[in-house]
Amino acid sequence: MNWEACTPELFFLLAAALLFLAAMLKGPRPRRLHRFVLLIAALGVLVTVAAVRREGLLFAGVYRVDLFSQVFKALFACGFFLTVCACSDLNTIRETRHAEFYFLLVTSTLGMMILVSSVHLLVLYLALELTSYPLYVLVPLRKGEGVHVEAGIKYFLVGISCSALMLFGLALLFGAVGTTSLLEMGRLGPLLIATPIGFIGLMFTLSGFFFKLALFPFHVWAPGVYQGAANQVTTYIATTTKVAAIAILVRMVALIGGPDIHLGLVLQGMALASMTLGNLAAIIQKDMKRLLAYSAVAQGGYVLVGILSGNLSGYAGAIFYAAAYLVTSFTCFLVVVKVASDGSNLQIAQLAGLHRRSPLLATALMLGVFSLGGIPPTIGFTGKFFLFTAAMKSGHFFLVLTAMANVAVSLYYYALIVKAAYVLEPDENLPPIFLSVPAKLLTTTLILLILMGGLFPQYLYEAARAAARVLL
């Protein structure tokens, strides 16, 4: 038994246990707790990065550690670390609940790590539930008026419905091939999805991940939950869970040897609908988090364009885009967290005068939204470029054209955000926003990451290709 291969999982399990203990005890002061969790998260990043080269098939072939899974584990650890970084003023969560808050975050991250390595139907399902249940608790954990409860219930109900669909899909798949091993199922690949039962089973199975990525028609929860949950929880949902969903979609689609004509059509339809609906709905939003929720629906559509192209460049593009999205989306949410320092929801109009209140945050926000909108030289543009090039290689010309038309539409509301931050002036004179030195450092690093990823994509892209090559 090669335990070394799963050091990241063991580390996060240990971290979860420690935080569980902390939650059982009286719980240290919030500031000390935050530092402690920050340390854990930083160590987590190091551990996962150190384990990137590990390989192996564990637990009688249900758990696969390969470059693909390890790269994503590193991304999850980064996502967790970044989210914890944004938690320095956790004032919308009751102080006594802070330890539990971190415990749930760690557990969810652990679930994702297991998820991305599982090549067995049941482990896949269990890992997904392990990822989701902490989030069901985290969403309504916010203090204050009733919106968070509504969001929590909505997230929970839509989530378990999708999870039920998924379970049904898994049952169908098992019924079709008589095995629970995804690897064996993959060997049947094209033959399997050519049968109706295999096709429907696969679609139902995937719906659990469509839900996580908030793709049309599984997107209805997104705006409400984004708005209702505490800013830090939304940050986590909008960054790390998206990466996990992209990972599994890539893994599953690659497993069956790329989409056949029917699956391709369904995915194309979903990509088109997600992009168009997400972008059009985002235009009229006044609340920053709701806007980002609809924008995330559209972003999911772009990723799907890459995944459904079914070639190496497409998978590599999706992996690259997952990393790009993690950085970009987090940057936007960091601005939300910092500007709404009392933890309330941020209206776009409240961004007025940001260029004066905090030039650094304004710059970060501009780069963040332009990266989401795909303007070079940002990492978001490069990511889209890779995705669209891959789709073009598979002959999806009109899909690419529509995606680009969507990009043009999306730039309208992204420009409105920039306008609020740079052009509009607030009615009353608002004080400058105070950023601590670590926060400044973090923001600057994010800005640099967005630009470097756009200007020098070579290393990250080749890494993504190496990870994608494992799948073929």
Add this chain to the structure above:
Amino acid sequence: MNIAFATFPFLSTILLACAVGLLLILFIPEDRKGLIKWISLATSGLTLLVALYLFLAYDRVQGGLQFVEKATWVKSLGISYFNGVDGFNLPLLLLTGIIFFTGVLTMWEMEERVKEFFAFFILLVTGVYGFFMSMDLFFLFVWYDVSLFPMYPLIAVWGSTRREYGAMKLFLYLLAGSALILPAIIYLAVHSGANTFNLILLMRPGTFTPFQQEFAFLLLYLGFGILAGVWPFHSWSPEGHGAAPTSVSMIHAGVLMKLGAFGILRVAISLCPEGWQFWSQPMAILATIGIIYGVLVGLRQTDLKYVVAYSSVSHMGIVGLGLSTLTVEGLNGAVFQMFAHGIMTALLFSSLGYLYDRTHTRMIPELGGISRQAPILSTFFVVGSLAGMGVPGFANFWAEIMVFISTLKVYPVLGVLAVSALVLGALFFLRVIQKTFYGPENEKFASLSDLSLGLGLPRLILAVTMLLFGLFPGLMLDVIQTASIPLIGRLH
């Protein structure tokens, strides 16, 4: 393939100078306004000198791509950082240098949010330089967008009338254009079968089928055409120009619109010559409509900036007409016109900007007799207008005459129409000059001060450049020809 490697990376020096200038400005405190302006001026001066050196050092006998710089960027997709200079982009690099330098000088008096303004301004110019020098499709597109998006804050924050509307309209129009360009670029790169974005490699004959060329050409022409102000996609331009601050109008009408025309030339025409032949007639018709439409609408305008903006639509139509003739003279004229119009329109916008800063109006009926208070300013405007009318002695004359001669040969009817529009164009400028700078004096502006020496300098540079290339057109045509003759040669 014969590629000469430069001993020194002059082109990257230009980009590096901009990047360093930008970084320095970002790290200087907001209130050191003088220092920020001096750094911008030094940056622009340095890039102008390098551009001027390239222009003089370019080997006109040998021709082809010179001062080449190449580095692999993303290997698995065949993207490389690949810059070079040839007869087409050399005039435009020089143009960018001149407009950048004079643009910084014209904004010397600005006081509001200086740091951000110059940061965005330099970013924009970096994109423009990069676009003109790049020989790799990926980078070409990256630079294209880098030069577009700073326009939004530049107009929305520092602009004048209806600035937020004008900025948004311009931003969305131009990015809608890039939404057509990117699929076309990827389409061409993917279908070349060579896994490369290198323009020189993609230009090899037989790379694309006629259908692929026709299809991609259409997308590229529409995409770049929006920025080039091709009728009927021009409507962002008067609004945008009207709202933009002076130096942004200068760089925008002077350089940015050329990005569109140059994109058509560099990407659409060079990669899809058969598509070019296929679509040349519609191109000529749209260009002619643009020429006539610009003049007619311009005649009815009362806002001076709109007048100049519509004249730009008309003049960019001449560029389009030249490109559509499929002849060496036509191409020479078109590229020369890009340069000449850039300088001319920058001179007009900069003179207008000064007038607006001092009088706070741009309405023709409210002005009048300005030449008495500000003779130097009036002279510059009149010089610009004369050039715009195509009076011999200015660079524009040569450009226009070459385009019209070749048009009359290829499309006689359109040629006649376009030439008659040009006669109206003279009326167009004369009317403005007469009503604004001569005619009865307006009491309100009795205390108007004329251009100071510092502010006169940028206008002088522009006027002299126009005269220089008007008197010695060979300086420019020698260069352009090294690229246009081989391009036309590929058609037959």
